[in-house]
Amino acid sequence: xxxxxxxxxxxxxxxxxxxxxxxxxxxxxxxxxxxxxxxxxxxxxxxxxxxxxxxxxxxxxxxxxxxxxxxxxxxxxxxxxxxxxxxxxxxxxxxxxxxxxxxxxxxxxxxxxxxxxxxxxxxxxxxxxxxxxxxxxxxxxxxxxxxxxxxxxxxxxxxxxxxxxxxxxxxxxxxxxxxxxxxxxxxxxxxxxxxxxxxxxxxxxxxxxxxxxxxxxxxxxxxxxxxxxxxxxxxxxxxx
Amino acid sequence: xxxxxxxxxxxxxxxxxxxxxxxxxxxxxxxxxxxxxxxxxxxxxxxxxxxxxxxxxxxxxxxxxxxxxxxxxxxxxxxxxxxxxxxxxxxxxxxxxxxxxxxxxxxxxxxxxxxxxxxxxxxxxxxxxxxxxxxxxxxxxxxxxxxxxxxxxxxxxxxxxxxxxxxxxxxxxxxxxxxxxxxxxxxxxxxxxxxxxxxxxxxxxxxxxxxxxxxxxxxxxxxxxxxxxxxxxxxxxxxxxxxxxxxxxxxxxxxxxxxxxxxxxxxxxxxxxxxxxxxxxxxxxxxxxxxxxxx
Numbered sequence: 001x002x003x004x005x006x007x008x009x010x011x012x013x014x015x016x017x018x019x020x021x022x023x024x025x026x027x028x029x030x031x032x033x034x035x036x037x038x039x040x041x042x043x044x045x046x047x048x049x050x051x052x053x054x055x056x057x058x059x060x061x062x063x064x065x066x067x068x069x070x071x072x073x074x075x076x077x078x079x080x081x082x083x084x085x086x087x088x089x090x091x092x093x094x095x096x097x098x099x100x101x102x103x104x105x106x107x108x109x110x111x112x113x114x115x116x117x118x119x120x121x122x123x124x125x126x127x128x129x130x131x132x133x134x135x136x137x138x139x140x141x142x143x144x145x146x147x148x149x150x151x152x153x154x155x156x157x158x159x160x161x162x163x164x165x166x167x168x169x170x171x172x173x174x175x176x177x178x179x180x181x182x183x184x185x186x187x188x189x190x191x192x193x194x195x196x197x198x199x200x201x202x203x204x205x206x207x208x209x210x211x212x213x214x215x216x217x218x219x220x221x222x223x224x225x226x227x228x229x230x231x232x233x234x235x236x237x238x239x240x
Numbered sequence: 241x242x243x244x245x246x247x248x249x250x251x252x253x254x255x256x257x258x259x260x261x262x263x264x265x266x267x268x269x270x271x272x273x274x275x276x277x278x279x280x281x282x283x284x285x286x287x288x289x290x291x292x293x294x295x296x297x298x299x300x301x302x303x304x305x306x307x308x309x310x311x312x313x314x315x316x317x318x319x320x321x322x323x324x325x326x327x328x329x330x331x332x333x334x335x336x337x338x339x340x341x342x343x344x345x346x347x348x349x350x351x352x353x354x355x356x357x358x359x360x361x362x363x364x365x366x367x368x369x370x371x372x373x374x375x376x377x378x379x380x381x382x383x384x385x386x387x388x389x390x391x392x393x394x395x396x397x398x399x400x401x402x403x404x405x406x407x408x409x410x411x412x413x414x415x416x417x418x419x420x421x422x423x424x425x426x427x428x429x430x431x432x433x434x435x436x437x438x439x440x441x442x443x444x445x446x447x448x449x450x451x452x453x454x455x456x457x458x459x460x461x462x463x464x465x466x467x468x469x470x471x472x473x474x475x476x477x478x479x480x481x482x483x484x485x486x487x488x489x490x491x492x493x494x495x496x497x498x499x500x501x502x503x504x505x506x507x508x509x510x511x512x513x514x515x516x517x518x519x520x521x522x523x524x525x526x527x528x529x530x531x532x533x534x535x
Contacts, residue, residue: 012532083491085518085530223520 008153009091020078021088024071025151028095028102031067032147035102036140038064038109039206043136046116046199047129054120057113064106071099090223094216098150101209101216105143108202108209115195127182127189128196131175135203138168142210149214155221155238161214162226162234168207175200272507275305278522279512280499283311287452287482288333293347295328295337302328304506305347310452315474315483317493317514320503321529326486329503330454332356333484334370335363351452368395371445375457377437379429379444384421387429387440388412391448407447415443416473435466442473453477455485459492471496490530494518502526 009021038057045054075096078084084092142161149157179193179200218226218238226234275292286309295303303325310316310333318326328337335356337343349356356366368391379387388408391397398404408425412418417439421432429440438458445453455474459467474483474496487493493500493514500517502510502525510523521527528534 013534014532017532082532085490085494086521086527088531089519 009088014082017082020074020082021084021091024074024078024095025091027067027071027074028099029147029151031064031071031099031102032143032150034060034067035064035105035109036143036147038106039112039136039143039203040140042109042112042116043132045113046119047133049116049120051117051120054113054116058110061106061110064103068099068103072096075099087220087223090220094220098213098216101212105206105209108206111202112199115199119192119195122192128175128179128193128200131171131178132196132199132203135168135171135175135200135207138164138171139203139207139210142168142207143213146210146213146217149217150220153217153221155218158214158217158221159231159234159238162211162218163231165207165211168204172200172204172207272504272509272525274507275307277307277508277511279510279516281308281501281508281511283309283314285312286310287312287314287352289348289350289353290332291348293329293332293345293349295325295332296342296344296346297340298342302506303332306508308501308508308511310482310484311499313478313480313482314499315478315485315497317497317500318484318486318503319488319490319493319500319529321534323505324503325506326501326503327456329508330456330484330486333452333454334367334372336367336372338363368448369450370452370454371448371450372454372456373438373441373445373458375460377434377441377461379432379437379440381428381430383426384412384429384432384440385425388443388447391444395448397448411443411447412440414446414473414477415439416469416476417443433466435462435469438462438466438470439473442470446477450481452482452484455483457486457488460488467492490518502529504529 007018007022007025009025010018012018012021038060041053042057044050045057075092078092082088142164145157146161148154149161176197179197183190183193212227215225215227215234218224218234222237224237226237288308288310290309291307293303293306293308294301306329318330320326331337332345332349333351333356337345345357351366351370355361380390382390385408388411389404392404392407398407409418409422412421417436420436421427421440429437432440438461442453442458459470462470471492474485477483478498485493485496494517497514499511500514501508502517502521502523504525510517510521510526512522516522517526518530521530
């Protein structure tokens with residue numbers, strides 16, 4: 001646990017309240033780290049044709065689910081016991097929402113692992129892995145940065161992640177077009193290319209969740225809800 | 241809870257309690273510029289217009305250049321740590337401070353654009369318009385009926401017994417007490433429960449048809465059920481009265497008020513919509529106080 005003096009959630013009169021908030025924060029980051037490694041390992045399993053690793057990813061998803069339930073329970077208890085206000089309230093509310101996003105990212109990793117097993121059983125690596133690796137690296141760095149922005153309460157970094165989402169969407173569109181070309185070249189590619197399409201779709205969703213995390217970080221830090229608002233509005237709120 | 245933190249032991253709790261005994265100081269580096277209040281201290285339709293108000297107890301300046309509007313039919317909550325001046329400021333609004341010899345009030349304080357501190361002002365009339373409910377229920381040692389009828393009698397608000405009966409019944413009804421006491425109006429008021437006594441005091445304040453009701457920690461001596469009744473009453477009364485409430489319960493301020501004013505060491509630091517104050521306050525001191533970082 002971080003030193004409470006260095007933590008903005010660690011300077012309440014009540015030490016127990018400090019401990020509860022900081023435990024919530026650090027356990028959320030732990031879940032974030034786990035989910036991030038789930039996506040990373042699912043992609044590695046796919047690219048390396050490693051069915052065993054993919055099985056592990058699918059099994060570990062249960063742990064992610066468990067953490068979601070635990071974190072929700074802790075957040076509920078903090079509300080019941082402490083009636084948090086202002087930045088404390090925003091932390092608790094954001095964690096409740098972000099935990100749901102992390103759990104969904106975990107589901108996407110599980111989905112990718114499932115396709116990795118399917119594709120490895122079919123033998124011969126299909127085309128499109130270059131695109132997958134590229135988008136995976138991009139969304140993984142967004143996820144990492146979002147968790148980092150949460151840990152450091154860095155709304156400027158969160159804003160950069162929100163802007164990244166558009167680029168992921170463009171890359172996803174481009175990759176889809178490439179795969180369509182492969183399918184048109186040889187209809188025997190269709191089944192495998194469709195699997196890769198689903199993987200790309202899962203990664204694009206991971207990017208969306210990273211973006212949701214970033215929006216919640218901005219709410220947590222700035223106290224303003226930037227969901228469904230133009231980027232310019234978010235820029236105004238976060239400031240230079 | 242499966243992920244219970246090991247630090248949360250009984251010892252931790254005890255350390256917690258010990259620390260809560262101390263008066264925790266506000267962060268020293270925060271400097272408040274006198275006379276500046278962040279947020280929305282002014283109103284489009286003010287009942288009270290208070291400008292550059294200063295209150296002295298002898299040489300001590302308890303209120304430091306505060307300007308604030310209290311809107312018509314608004315519920316405004318004053319919060320802040322002990323000794324921040326919120327009660328002192330409240331007591332200026334119906335000149336309750338007059339009874340303290342060393343207390344001096346400066347600045348401009350107007351109720352409906354009329355100077356409250358005008359030397360020709362009838363203070364009794366002022367206090368009939370601006371009623372007050374105190375922390376401890378303080379019924380007169382008389383019957384329930386006489387407690388409510390006292391004000392209307394001395395102000396000559398009723399010509400006949402039946403008129404007085406109506407005023408008593410209406411006031412008790414508005415205070416949510418009628419059904420509990422209608423069969424024992426002659427019983428002595430001091431025999432009632434604390435919550436009933438407090439609602440009786442509210443009925444007594446209402447009986448003289450005030451425009452404003454000042455409440456100085458009205459629920460701090462009441463149990464949660466009685467508190468809920470009084471809060472319910474506040475929200476009902478807000479339709480026809482302007483209500484100023486001083487409270488130490490942040491949750492109460494959050495529940496009952498439209499605007500919240502945060503006082504600190506005699507300064508008015510922030511006034512904002514209550515919803516804003518408790519989710520994203522503007523001033524660091526407000527934030528630190530309401531989140532339990534000092535107080």
